[in-house]
Amino acid sequence: xxxxxxxxxxxxxxxxxxxxxxxxxxxxxxxxxxxxxxxxxxxxxxxxxxxxxxxxxxxxxxxxxxxxxxxxxxxxxxxxxxxxxxxxxxxxxxxxxxxxxxxxxxxxxxxxxxxxxxxxxxxxxxxxxxxxxxxxxxxxxxxxxxxxxxxxxxxxxxxxxxxxxxxxxxxxxxxxxxxxxxxxxxxxxxxxxxxxxxxxxxxxxxxxxxxxxxxxxxxxxxxxxxxxxxxxxxxxxxxxxxxxxxxxxxxxxxxxxxxxxxxxxxxxxxxxxxxxxxxxxxxxxxxxxxxxxxxxxxxxxxxxxxxxxxxxxxxxxxxxxxxxxxxxxxxxxxxxx
Numbered sequence: 001x002x003x004x005x006x007x008x009x010x011x012x013x014x015x016x017x018x019x020x021x022x023x024x025x026x027x028x029x030x031x032x033x034x035x036x037x038x039x040x041x042x043x044x045x046x047x048x049x050x051x052x053x054x055x056x057x058x059x060x061x062x063x064x065x066x067x068x069x070x071x072x073x074x075x076x077x078x079x080x081x082x083x084x085x086x087x088x089x090x091x092x093x094x095x096x097x098x099x100x101x102x103x104x105x106x107x108x109x110x111x112x113x114x115x116x117x118x119x120x121x122x123x124x125x126x127x128x129x130x131x132x133x134x135x136x137x138x139x140x141x142x143x144x145x146x147x148x149x150x151x152x153x154x155x156x157x158x159x160x161x162x163x164x165x166x167x168x169x170x171x172x173x174x175x176x177x178x179x180x181x182x183x184x185x186x187x188x189x190x191x192x193x194x195x196x197x198x199x200x201x202x203x204x205x206x207x208x209x210x211x212x213x214x215x216x217x218x219x220x221x222x223x224x225x226x227x228x229x230x231x232x233x234x235x236x237x238x239x240x241x242x243x244x245x246x247x248x249x250x251x252x253x254x255x256x257x258x259x260x261x262x263x264x265x266x267x268x269x270x271x272x273x274x275x276x277x278x279x280x281x282x283x284x285x286x287x288x289x290x291x292x293x294x295x296x297x298x299x300x301x302x303x304x305x306x307x308x309x310x311x312x313x314x315x316x317x318x319x320x321x322x323x324x325x326x327x328x329x330x331x332x333x334x335x336x337x
Contacts, residue, residue, distance in 0.1 A: 057233045058179050061188040061212035066307030070186045072213045074303040076241065077110075078295040079103045080320035081269030081276070082130035085220060085241065086111060089185025089213065094121040095138060096209065096220055097131040101158060102321025104134025108141040110319060120145040121184065125206045125222030129158045136165035146174045146182075151195045152205040176207070186307070187213035193228050203244060204228055210237070214307015219259060221250065229255035238310065239303065240290070242266045246277020256284045263291045263303075263312060269320070270296040 075086040079099035084107055087094040093116055098107055111119075119142045124132040127149070138144075139162070147166060153159065166173065176191045183189070193208040206222030217236075221243035229243075229252055240261035243250035245268045264285050268276045277294065285292055293301045299316035 055233055056178060056231055058190060058192055058210075060190045060192075060210045060217075060235060061181075062217065062235070063215055064186055064188050064212050064307070066186040066214040070307065072185065072187060072216075072303075072305040072307070072310075074218065074239075074305075076265045076267060076293075076295065076301040076303070077107065077319050078300045078317055079107070079267070080322050081245065081272045081274070082133065082320075083125070083222070083245075083267045084134070084319075085267075087184060087187075087211065088114075088116070089187045092120045092184045093118065094123065094184050094189070095119050096123045097125055097222070098134030098138050099319070100130050100321060101133035103319060104137030104321070106319045106321055107134050108137045110317065111138075112141065116142070118143040118145065121182065121189075122147045123207055123209070124149040124162065125208075126150055126202045127152055127154045127156070127159045127162075128202055128223065129156065131223070132162050133158055136161045139165040139169055139171070144169065144171055147171060148176055148207060149173050150205040150207055151175060152202055154202070184211070185213075187211050192219075192232055193224055201225070203249070206243075208232075213305055216305050216307060216310055218303075219261075223250075225249045226252050226255075234258040236260045239263045239265070242277070242281065242285070244276075245269075245272075245274070246281045246294075247274065248278035248280050251281045251284055253284050253287075256288055256290075260288045261285075261290045263293065263310075265301050266292065266294045268294055268296045270323075272296075 070090055073088040077084040077086065082099040082103060083097040084099040084103065085096040098104055119138060122135070122138060122144055124135050176194055178191055178194060180191045181188055190210045191207065192210050193206065195205050203223040203225050204227055206224040206228070208222055208224050208228065209220045211218040216238045218239045219237045220241045223244040225244060226249060229250065234255065237259045238261065240259055242264050246266040266277050282292065293312065293314060295301065298314035300314065300319070302313045304311050
């Protein structure tokens with residue numbers, strides 16, 4: 001019995017030691033989850049408000065005062081299987097994502113051709129290459145105001161290139177929280193979603209932005225998926241940039257019925273290997289009467305608004321670095337009210 005007790009005691013000691021050893025290893029991993037390089041670039045790091053029922057109500061501006069000479073322009077660039085959106089409101093600008101790595105130089109040149117020298121708000125919705133690939137080119141070629149990125153990282157060369165560009169320019173990343181707002185011209189932007197505890201799916205960390213301009217509202221979903229759609233209490237918008245390239249991982253019937261857009265823009269590459277957009281997404285949008293604009297079919301989408309109405313034009317540009325064959329000065333193909 002004494003030998004048995006001694007063996008049991010030894011086994012218990014070993015198990016206890018192993019348990020605490022595992023805890024120490026896990027703690028070390030968590031503490032090093034975000035590289036020092038990222039932490040050094042963070043200007044603000046705010047926590048997301050959580051609610052017990054996992055449904056978050058966000059107060060968004062529904063009407064803003066727009067001066068008589070004010071104008072809003074939104075370019076939903078055709079960058080193939082990627083995202084890049086330029087918002088110009090009076091003398092201020094916001095660029096949401098910058099396509100793939102190959103798109104960066106083309107985007108920088110095109111935006112400079114519009115006479116723009118400063119990006120007041122540069123948003124990297126989440127650290128996937130098809131969204132932040134060209135951010136370093138933008139950072140290196142423009143005066144930059146604030147940079148918004150979620151508190152999520154990857155070890156890719158693309159992500160590291162963005163961090164290096166930020167550091168070399170002496171800039172910093174501004175963290176945002178759900179419900180925080182900032183103005184662009186006579187418009188008001190509200191952060192609808194940002195970080196998520198699920199780090200394994202970076203799409204769920206997408207920064208989602210609601211823009212109110214006069215009587216018109218616009219929603220930019222990044223690659224946010226069903227989980228994010230179900231967490232937020234949404235209101236109707238006039239124009240929706242559809243989440244995740246129209247994938248069936250986003251745009252649930254409940255969400256689309258809530259936002260009920262008049263117009264929906266899908267940024268997607270022609271004949272892409274993901275079969276985006278999903279037919280189910282197209283069907284759901286059609287059910288609410290949304291007019292769908294696909295960049296793989298109509299090219300770049302340009303929306304202009306005076307705050308009371310909006311107008312949409314489409315034209316082809318040479319901004320897809322993987323297939324740049326279109327004429328950047330091509331005539332407008334379609335105009336819609």
